[in-house]
Amino acid sequence: MARQARAELTRDAVLNGAAEVFLRLGYANASLIDIMTQANVTKGALYFHFGSKEELARAVVDLGNERLRAACAGLLEPTVPALEAAIGISYLVADLATRDPMVAAMFNLSRQIGNFQGTNEENIVVRWLDGHAALAKRAIDEGDLLPDLDAASVSRIWIEMTSGVRA
Incomplete structure (x- = not known):
């Protein structure tokens, strides 16, 4: 059990180090050596958890997305008016993108990697658009x-406005 806990701590250190390095250098300029140095782990420890820089970047995208979803969960309750929820989410995005390196790295990496997918191949932009369209x-x-507004168009505008606030 201690070995598993240590492995999780190492994985977390690699993810946190990667988020910091990807934020500082961008995906293209970040090297695995930079990430190992930032995370204070060996090459073997890094490769035990992640087979490539791309796999690691996608894991950062997944974790940032999970953190953002968790932060927004309370706003997505059916008792919260939808417009209020959308406004609250935009504030959360702006806040987390400046305070949480994992969320900030998720936004940057999803744009830099190009296809907006995490390790599970879920397209996070499509998920955000669908969620905002439902709101x-x-x-x-x-x-x-x-009543004559198109929900999909409103969704795209909300996403673009939030991205502009974050940029």
Whole structure:
């Protein structure tokens, strides 16, 4: 059991170190040596958990996305008005993108890697667009947005506005 706990600590150190390095240098300029140095781990420890820089970057994307989803969970309760939820999410994104290196790295990497997928091949942008479209539809149904608006278009605008605030 102690070995498993140590392996998890090492994996976490690698992920945290990778997030910091990817933020500082970008995906293209980051090397695994930079990440090993930042995480204070050996090459063997890094490769035990991640087979390549791309796999590691995708794991950072996944973890950043998980943290963002967890932070937004309370706003997605059906009792929270949809427009209020969308506004709250935009504040959370701006806050986490400046305070949490994993979330900030997720945003940068998802753009730098190019296809917006984590290790499970889930396209995070499609998921965000779908989630925001559901919120827009609900806001229309709740009377907070005009009934003739297209929920998918509102979703794209919300995502672009949030990205602009974060940039």
